[in-house]
Amino acid sequence: MLNIPPYLKSIKPYKSGKPIEELKRELGLTEIIKLASNENPFGCSLLVKRAIEQQTVHINRYPDGKAYYLRDQLSKFLEIDQDEIIFGNGSNEIIDLTARVFLSPDADALAFQGSFPIYKLVSKTVGANFIEVPLECDFSRNLEKLLNAITPKTKVIFIDNPCNPTGFANKKEEFDQFIKALPNDVVLVLDEAYHEYTKGHNIPNGLNYIHPINPNIPKKNVILLRTFSKAYGLAGLRIGYAVAQKEIVEILEKVRQPFNTNLLAQIGALEALKDQNFVEFSVKENEKGKIQLYEGFEQLGIKFLPTYANFIMFQVEDADKVYNQLLKEGIIIRPAFGFDNWLRVSIGTKDENIKFLSALKGILEKC
Amino acid sequence: MLNIPPYLKSIKPYKSGKPIEELKRELGLTEIIKLASNENPFGCSLLVKRAIEQQTVHINRYPDGKAYYLRDQLSKFLEIDQDEIIFGNGSNEIIDLTARVFLSPDADALAFQGSFPIYKLVSKTVGANFIEVPLECDFSRNLEKLLNAITPKTKVIFIDNPCNPTGFANKKEEFDQFIKALPNDVVLVLDEAYHEYTKGHNIPNGLNYIHPINPNIPKKNVILLRTFSKAYGLAGLRIGYAVAQKEIVEILEKVRQPFNTNLLAQIGALEALKDQNFVEFSVKENEKGKIQLYEGFEQLGIKFLPTYANFIMFQVEDADKVYNQLLKEGIIIRPAFGFDNWLRVSIGTKDENIKFLSALKGILEKC
Numbered sequence: 001m002l003n004i005p006p007y008l009k010s011i012k013p014y015k016s017g018k019p020i021e022e023l024k025r026e027l028g029l030t031e032i033i034k035l036a037s038n039e040n041p042f043g044c045s046l047l048v049k050r051a052i053e054q055q056t057v058h059i060n061r062y063p064d065g066k067a068y069y070l071r072d073q074l075s076k077f078l079e080i081d082q083d084e085i086i087f088g089n090g091s092n093e094i095i096d097l098t099a100r101v102f103l104s105p106d107a108d109a110l111a112f113q114g115s116f117p118i119y120k121l122v123s124k125t126v127g128a129n130f131i132e133v134p135l136e137c138d139f140s141r142n143l144e145k146l147l148n149a150i151t152p153k154t155k156v157i158f159i160d161n162p163c164n165p166t167g168f169a170n171k172k173e174e175f176d177q178f179i180k181a182l183p184n185d186v187v188l189v190l191d192e193a194y195h196e197y198t199k200g201h202n203i204p205n206g207l208n209y210i211h212p213i214n215p216n217i218p219k220k221n222v223i224l225l226r227t228f229s230k231a232y233g234l235a236g237l238r239i240g241y242a243v244a245q246k247e248i249v250e251i252l253e254k255v256r257q258p259f260n261t262n263l264l265a266q267i268g269a270l271e272a273l274k275d276q277n278f279v280e281f282s283v284k285e286n287e288k289g290k291i292q293l294y295e296g297f298e299q300l301g302i303k304f305l306p307t308y309a310n311f312i313m314f315q316v317e318d319a320d321k322v323y324n325q326l327l328k329e330g331i332i333i334r335p336a337f338g339f340d341n342w343l344r345v346s347i348g349t350k351d352e353n354i355k356f357l358s359a360l361k362g363i364l365e366k367c
Numbered sequence: 368m369l370n371i372p373p374y375l376k377s378i379k380p381y382k383s384g385k386p387i388e389e390l391k392r393e394l395g396l397t398e399i400i401k402l403a404s405n406e407n408p409f410g411c412s413l414l415v416k417r418a419i420e421q422q423t424v425h426i427n428r429y430p431d432g433k434a435y436y437l438r439d440q441l442s443k444f445l446e447i448d449q450d451e452i453i454f455g456n457g458s459n460e461i462i463d464l465t466a467r468v469f470l471s472p473d474a475d476a477l478a479f480q481g482s483f484p485i486y487k488l489v490s491k492t493v494g495a496n497f498i499e500v501p502l503e504c505d506f507s508r509n510l511e512k513l514l515n516a517i518t519p520k521t522k523v524i525f526i527d528n529p530c531n532p533t534g535f536a537n538k539k540e541e542f543d544q545f546i547k548a549l550p551n552d553v554v555l556v557l558d559e560a561y562h563e564y565t566k567g568h569n570i571p572n573g574l575n576y577i578h579p580i581n582p583n584i585p586k587k588n589v590i591l592l593r594t595f596s597k598a599y600g601l602a603g604l605r606i607g608y609a610v611a612q613k614e615i616v617e618i619l620e621k622v623r624q625p626f627n628t629n630l631l632a633q634i635g636a637l638e639a640l641k642d643q644n645f646v647e648f649s650v651k652e653n654e655k656g657k658i659q660l661y662e663g664f665e666q667l668g669i670k671f672l673p674t675y676a677n678f679i680m681f682q683v684e685d686a687d688k689v690y691n692q693l694l695k696e697g698i699i700i701r702p703a704f705g706f707d708n709w710l711r712v713s714i715g716t717k718d719e720n721i722k723f724l725s726a727l728k729g730i731l732e733k734c
Contacts, residue, residue, distance in 0.1 A: 002554065002588060003522070004468055004618055013620030019435045040427045049423040052631075056416040059635065060407045060600035064386045089456050089605075092624050100467075100492070101371055118624075125467070125622045155370070187369065221369060233427035236630030238456075251371055253380030255492045257459050257485075263603030264419075264631055268426065 007105065007127035020332075029330040033355055035346040036332040037235070038164065038194075038311045042282050042349065044233030045275035048268045055267050063263040070270045074241065077273055078207060083246045086253060089260045091193060091225040091240025096122045097252045098156060098223055098242075102187050103128035107155040112141050114166060114338040116191060119158035129153070139166045139305060139313075139339075143178040150183060157182075160191040161206075162198060165336040165344040167307025175204040179217055187221045187248070193240075194309035196231035196279055197286055201308055210243055223248060228265075230310060231279050232272040237265035286310050289347040296357035300364060311346045316364070319343050325363045331356055374472065374494035387699075396697040400722055402713040403699040404602065405531065405561075405678045409649050409716065411600030412642035415635045422634050430630040437637045441608065444640055445574060450613045453620060456627045458560060458592040458607025463489045464619045465523060465590055465609075469554045470495035474522040479508050481533060481705040483558060486525035496520070506533045506672060506680075506706075510545040517550060524549075527558040529565060532703040532711040534674025542571040546584055554588045554615070560607075561676035563598035563646055564653055568675055577610055590615060595632075597677060598646050599639040604632035653677050656714040663724035667731060678713045683731070686710050692730045698723055 020032045035041075067087045075082045088094035095118055103109055105127035111119050113132040123130040133149045136142055146157065162169035170178075182188060190206045192198075206224035209217065227240035239261055242252070272278070293312055297304045304314035316322045319341045326333055333356070336342040345356060387399045402408075434454045442449045455461035462485055470476055472494035478486050480499040490497040500516045503509055513524065529536035537545070549555060557573045559565075573591035576584065594607035606628055609619070639645070660679055664671045671681035683689045686708045693700055700723070703709040712723060 002469070002552065002615070002618070005471065008468060008618070008621050011621040013617060013623070019431045022435065034428070037429050039429065043424065043427045048426070052423050052426075053420050055603075056419050057410065059415070059419075059603040060410045061401070062404050062406065062596070062602045063605070068386045068389065089629075090624070090626060092626065096624060101375060102369070104372065185369065229429070235429045235626075236422075236426040238430070238626060238629040248369070250380060251369070251375070254375050254378040256380070257457070257463060259457055259459065259602075259605060262456075262605040262629055262632065265629065 005127060007124060011121070011124050023332075027328060027330065031330055033331045033348065033352050035348050035352060035356060036334045038230060038309070038346045039235050040231060040233035040282050041346070041352060042233065042285060044268070045272050045278040047271040047275045048234065051267045051271040052264050055264060059263060061263065062259055063261060063266055065258045067261055067266045070266045073270050073273050078243065080207070080211065080243060081246065084210065084243055084249060085241055086244070086249045086256065087239065087241045087261045090229060090238045091191070091227040091242070092118055093260060094223070094225060094240065094242045094252065095119065095158075095189065095191075097255050098187065098189055099123055099126050099128065100255050101251050102156050106153070108151065108153040109156045109158065110146065110149055110154050111158040112146065112163070114139070114163070115158060116160045116164045117337055128155075140168050141170060143170055143174055147178065147181050150186065154186055156187045156189060158189045158191065160193065161203065162194045162308040164193070164309065165311065165313050165339070167305050167309050167311060167313060169198060169201070169203045169308040171202050172204045176214070176217055179209050179220055179222070182220045184220065187223060189223045189225060191225040193225065193227045193230055195226060196283055197310050198308050199283065203308055207243060210245065219245070221245070221248060228269045228272055231282050232269070233278075233282065234265070234268050234272055237268045238262070239265035239269045285349070286347050289350065289353050292350065292353045293345070293347060293357070296353070300357070300361055311344050313339065313342050313344050315342050317341065322360070322363055326359055329359045331359050372494060374491060378488070378491050390699075394695060394697065398697055400698045400715065400719050402715050402719060402723060403701045405597060405676070405713045406602050407598060407600035407649055408713070408719060409600065409652060411635070412639050412645040414638040414642045415601065418634045418638040419631050422631060426630060428630065429626055430628060430633055432625045434628055434633045437633045440637050440640050445610065447574070447578065447610060448613065451577065451610055451616060452608055453611070453616045453623065454606065454608045454628045457596060457605040458558070458594040458609070459485055460627060461590070461592060461607065461609045461619065462486065462525075462556065462558075464622050465554065465556055466490055466493050466495065467622050468618050469523050473520070475518065475520040476523045476525065477513065477516055477521050478525040479513065479530070481506070481530070482525060483527045483531045484704055495522075507535050508537055510537055510541055514545065514548050517553065521553055523554045523556060525556045525558065527560065528570065529561045529675040531560070531676065532678065532680050532706070534672055534676050534678060534680060536565060536568070536570045536675040538569050539571045543581070543584055546576050546587055546589070549587045551587065554590060556590045556592060558592040560592065560594045560597055562593060563650055564677050565675050566650065570675055574610060577612065586612065588612070588615060595636045595639055598649050599636070600645075600649070601632070601635050601639055604635045605629070606632035606636045652716070653714050656717065656720050659717065659720045660712070660714060660724070663720070667724070667728055678711050680706065680709050680711050682709050684708065689727070689730055693726055696726045698726050
């Protein structure tokens with residue numbers, strides 16, 4: 001009876017798993033270790049918690065529609081103009097806004113195979129054709145192949161760098177070349193959700209493509225995505241942002257809901273920004289955990305991909321079985337969607353990593 | 368250089384005012400009374416504050432994508448199925464999802480003149496034609512005129528009942544007739560943001576159109592909107608919901624972002640639902656404040672509209688002047704958009720209402 005656009009018909013609504021408390025009850029467990037969503041296992045800054053506790057007295061009031069104080073703080077932190085920022089209810093929302101504005105049933109979106117699944121989802125919600133460029137045999141990404149796949153119909157390119165779930169990242173030099181060659185009528189969504197974890201690894205900082213410091217790299221239409229959900233540890237609050245040229249931000253603002261970011265998220269992100277020590281601590285601990293897991297995988301003879309983020313993709317013979325067995329033991333990880341028989345584990349605390357490796361060892365020995 | 372759909376070009380991004388703290392500084396005031404956004408002047412339930420304070424330890428974790436516990440609680444409270452509910456980042460988000468799914472550049476959206484401005488905004492973001500049906504001379508709404516305005520192109524009708532900003536509401540009998548006559552290929556978005564304030568006034572409860580108790584009223588395609596932002600006092604958290612037939616919820620779920628409602632909003636709404644005493648208290652106080660303001664307006668010889676919500680629209684000779692003068696005195700109210708020389712004031716606490724009336728009296732005497 002009701003008419004909906006034909007391209008929406010094939011979209012399956014998102015099905016989420018059960019909350020941890022429910023899983024505990026069902027499995028009869030007292031402890032669950034969640035290494036499934038690339039969250040910060042160290043929580044968040046104490047400044048954030050304290051500020052939120054103080055702000056509960058104001059939750060009857062609408063948030064500031066432009067995130068005034070957070071915008072001010074962030075623009076100083078990033079050394080950019082305030083009107084080069086748009087905040088989202090998580091950076092996911094900005095991916096969605098981008099699709100709504102720049103894609104349509106006549107347009108193509110382009111991304112590497114095995115990218116963050118939301119790119120495909122939002123492209124489908126506006127009826128765009130989503131084209132995936134194959135990875136190399138080792139799951140690395142050849143940016144030239146992406147350039148070669150561009151056609152006049154290509155309106156948006158999505159790149160997560162580092163990539164979720166492979167952990168792969170293109171290096172600065174190759175990315176510079178890619179930006180140089182990028183056509184001017186294409187929007188590049190450069191998703192740096194894991195940016196904080198890449199420091200010191202020669203991974204590009206997308207800000208340098210919005211304010212080019214190298215005169216050989218001209219300005220292109222880049223929408224840089226960052227989030228407070230990962231290294232800042234604020235996944236539950238839902239706050240992310242994009243940096244782009246003012247003209248692009250203005251276009252995205254047209255479809256943003258006036259009160260899309262909530263009061264406590266704005267306060268939380270503001271305080272989180274102030275506590276860079278917490279971020280540095282988290283990144284350092286992540287590096288240690290990475291080595292811990294690398295060594296563990298090596299000892300178990302498990303193939304894994306080196307990562308530039310806070311998760312690692314690894315290969316097992318029967319991913320479903322290993323995933324489910326870990327779940328029974330109270331350890332939640334994730335299938336690496338799009339990669340058969342690969343799993344993705346978020347890097348946890350030292351103790352969580354030990355328990356994960358130990359459980360994995362037990363499961364593989366039984367197989 | 369960049370192509371965006373032509374219908375987006377005319378949309379002006381939302382411009383918000385300055386935060387209260389900034390206004391205070393600029394105006395050299397120590398106190399600001401905000402009666403501008405129909406917020407609950409009594410804050411929110413203490414249960415909410417306590418629960419949020421206890422949950423700050425979990426904000427590094429993503430929220431539950433389906434709002435598991437809140438959904439369970441709400442479905443029991445409303446006596447409906449869990450899959451008849453969709454949660455939004457404020458009910459605004461669900462208005463947006465509805466437009467994306469059921470409207471298009473070929474479709475018409477229908478609403479009364481002077482409805483909640485977001486209906487027009489979201490309709491424009493998807494290129495739909497937004498048609499406004501005129502009000503009666505006294506700003507009441509004739510539902511038959513809305514029916515008569517329906518054409519084969521009409522896909523969505525938006526009705527806020529009570530209406531923001533007039534405070535007018537259609538009564539149960541006339542609404543029943545309207546629902547009976549509503550064509551089956553039209554979606555009715557029935558926005559009951561102020562539902563809690565209407566009790567005892569013979570205003571329809573939209574739930575009865577989703578699960579008809581009267582056999583003479585057949586099921587139609589109703590999307591009922593409710594929010595925690597008003598009587599529940601959680602505007603800052605951003606959480607609202609829609610109730611609709613399962614099939615409609617499933618369609619809306621296709622375009623919902625997986626983690627659209629944040630962790631603290633879910634917990635907050637869950638606790639707020641448990642504390643119906645707070646809601647009852649707020650509604651009773653609102654009734655008292657309403658009479659207080661009615662009497663105040665009468666004493667000042669000011670024309671106002673009787674309201675079924677927590678705000679009152681009133682007429683002055685020079686609305687801009689009165690608005691700005693009140694602002695200078697630290698009292699923020701709002702122009703009634705679409706109604707020249709009418710202002711809208713949210714019903715505040717007894718003390719806030721006294722201060723508002725006193726300031727208004729002073730301003731009018733000087734005019």
